[in-house]
Amino acid sequence: MARTIVIPSSRERDAKLVLKMDKHYVASGLTSRAITLALTGLISTLLLSCILFIVFYFALSRPIQEVAKWVAHLDQDKKQQAVISPYSKADELGELVQSVEQIWHKKDLANRQIKTLAYYDTLTDLANRRMFIERLEEQLEFASQHSLVGAVMYLDIDRFKTINDSLGHQVGDQLLITFAQRLKGCLPDGAVTARFGGDEFVILLPAHYENEQSAATCVQNIARQVNQLVSAPVQIGRHLIHCTTSIGLTIFPQSKDTSSQILRRADTALYRTKAEGRNGFRFFDVSMQRLAQSRWQLEEGLHQAIHRGELELWFQPQVTKEGVMSGAEVLLRWRHPTRGLISPLDFISVAEESGQIAAIEEWVLDETMRLIKHWDSMGLPETFRHVSINISPSHFMQSGFVSQVEGALERHTVANVNVELEITENLLIENFEQAIKTMKALQAKGIAFSIDDFGTGYSSLRYLSQLPLNVLKIDRSFVAPIDHESDETPIIDVIMLMAKKLGLEVIAEGVETQAQRTLLTERGCRLYQGYFFSKPLHHEEFYTLLKQERVLLPT
Structure with missing residues (x-):
């Protein structure tokens, strides 16, 4: 590379620097420098990445993975309530874990409340109509498959409306609760007791009986026991209440039976009991169907009897x-x-x-x-x-x-x-x-x-x-x-x-x-x-x- 240097004198106002560079030499130098810088940067970047990865894995990734596993386990077994939190430090991640835990408990509580409302009567804690029908349909299928017999009891409290209207709904509700407790206390294991609304209760005796005679004998004995227990006076506040119950009974399965047909038969037998003086029980028979139809026609006709001058x-x-x-x-x-x-x-x-x-x-x-x-x-x-x-x-x-x-x-x-x-x-x-x-x-x-x-x-x-x-x-x-x-x-x-x-x-x-x-x-x-x-x-x-x-x- 040639160099020409002109040094100005003190009297000259301007000066010139003239450089003549060898292109080949310059290019080679730049390339060498670039490679050196690139290698240095790559090594630095890789080293920094490794350090960051190690920090992230041990400081953030593993705790988050543990939290994720913990959340997944929350829903796997609802019966195991004691699921231990994997992270409890007082930092942002700890707050996250606590928030997740609170949300899960609220979700679980909401799910339980929804299930309770869907399947249980809120007043008596008995099964409601929906759960009862599901259990009845299960038993109906089981009875048909194994040639066994079950029974249904439909009952209500005689003159409950009078008690409820005269003493007030609080007394009426307490009477229903007491009635439900007495029912549960006299039923065999496996029986399902439900409240359908008002003072209407239904009992399902599972299909464990070999024939209709044994089922009828058992359900008849239970009905007598229910009548006896319910007739005992109930002390609610300052009121001593005497009440009785009417019960309708039916056996299942019968030809091409459905849950609605079974309930209809038991309900019809219940009204036959009430028509014959209340405070007792009756088994369904075919003649009752005509009675139920006649009663329904009377009820419908009464709605218009006054207006029609009848x-x-x-x-x-x-x-x-x-x-x-x-x-x-x-x-x-x-x-x-x-x-x-x-x-x-x-x-x-x-x-x-x-x-x-x-x-x-x-x-x-x-x-x-x-x-x-x-x-x-x-x-x-x-x-x-x-x-x-x-x-x-x-x-x-x-x-x-x-x-x-x-x-x-x-x-x-x-x-x-x-x-x-x-x-x-x-x-x-x-x-x-x-x-x-x-x-x-x-x-x-x-x-x-x-x-x-x-x-x-x-x-x-x-x-x-x-x-x-x-x-x-x-x-x-x-x-x-x-x-x-x-x-x-x-x-x-x-x-x-x-x-x-x-x-x-x-x-x-x-x-x-x-x-x-x-x-x-x-x-x-x-x-x-x-x-x-x-x-x-x-x-x-x-x-x-x-x-x-x-x-x-x-x-």
């Missing part, structure tokens, strides 16, 4: 020992468009169970007072002093009952005839204090009260002495045996003596023979009601008889 008031005279009509009991009939005249024995229980009884009895109250006012304007005998109207416990205990009666009294002012409401003994047991409060409120408005079917329920002298009563009615079950010189006569003597001490009037129901009338008269009874004097009459026919002022004594 309900009618009938009256049965109440007479003195001289045969003079002093009053009457109001009776309800349903003139069905296809079935003709239907007795209340056939539809009142349907009205109670379907929640229609209050509307029907409100109509009876209003229509009775309207008729009495109309008859009073046309002229009534002076001896005719009262009419009695039956009131169901569930209606009587409703919060608006007093205002309903007051409204009817205001619309149809009746001056010369007393209105008497007939209540049952069971109502007094269910809510004694509320019954007294309601009775006193209505008594202040001129309403009188009688106990219907006295002697057949649970009432005691303490109840009778505190109630604002006017009349006791001797039940026909005590009157009918008089012709046969039965042991019922002392009961009549006790009722008459008790009524006398309490200052109450007595009416004997179901008087049909001269012998009955004679004995009742000898025991001091002065008022009677029954076919011996008159059958129930349509209100128009009754008023005609009333106007005649006839002595109602057979000759």
